[in-house]
Amino acid sequence: MIGYAMCGSFCTVGKSIRVMKELAYSGYEIQPIMSEILYTCDTRFGKAADINKTVEEICGRKIIHTVVDAEPIGPKGFLDMLIIAPCTGNTLAKLANGITDTSVTMAAKAMLRQNKPLLIALASNDALSANLSNIAVMRMRKDIYFTDMSMDDEVGKPHSLVAHFDNIRNDTEKIFERYGIKK
Numbered sequence: 001m002i003g004y005a006m007c008g009s010f011c012t013v014g015k016s017i018r019v020m021k022e023l024a025y026s027g028y029e030i031q032p033i034m035s036e037i038l039y040t041c042d043t044r045f046g047k048a049a050d051i052n053k054t055v056e057e058i059c060g061r062k063i064i065h066t067v068v069d070a071e072p073i074g075p076k077g078f079l080d081m082l083i084i085a086p087c088t089g090n091t092l093a094k095l096a097n098g099i100t101d102t103s104v105t106m107a108a109k110a111m112l113r114q115n116k117p118l119l120i121a122l123a124s125n126d127a128l129s130a131n132l133s134n135i136a137v138m139r140m141r142k143d144i145y146f147t148d149m150s151m152d153d154e155v156g157k158p159h160s161l162v163a164h165f166d167n168i169r170n171d172t173e174k175i176f177e178r179y180g181i182k183k
Helices: 010-025 036-040 048-059 089-096 103-113 132-139 165-179
Strands: 002-006 030-034 081-087 118-124 144-146 161-163
Touching: 002 010, 002 103, 010 030, 010 048, 010 081, 010 118, 010 165, 030 036, 030 048, 030 103, 036 048, 081 089, 081 103, 081 161, 081 165, 089 103, 089 118, 089 132, 103 118, 118 165, 132 144, 161 165
Parallel strands: 002 030, 002 081, 081 118, 118 144
Antiparallel strands: 118 161
């Protein structure tokens, strides 16, 4: 089963949900996980209740959205891999520095303590400035993979990177093959 975690890069949530749907319809079992911010905040990109309902319908499971609910992921070991899409710069910084204070960072910690793969689809306005060192730290760690990314607006947001969400399914298939995980 794939843990599919989503953070509050609100402008990329729609892309992420499309990937989640594609994975689910391809036969992957998915346990949705959301940051507390994404789970509760209404924005110009959508109402939290609508997003939550859509995600739970796609996955057929309740969303894990608290640290307390994410903690059993480690001891129970029921996930084969974790995708964080979108992963914000804030979450990336916490992961790079061992901070476990959200449902998403708790889920990631659970995976890494079991030597299970973590796929990060970064969406951050400060990826090429304040978070560049955190990308480097995470790239050097075992079992951590990044979906390809590029600048989304070289002039207007010169420090921003956003993942190529369309690559997540292919990256997931490669990780499953590499780790010998069956769908």
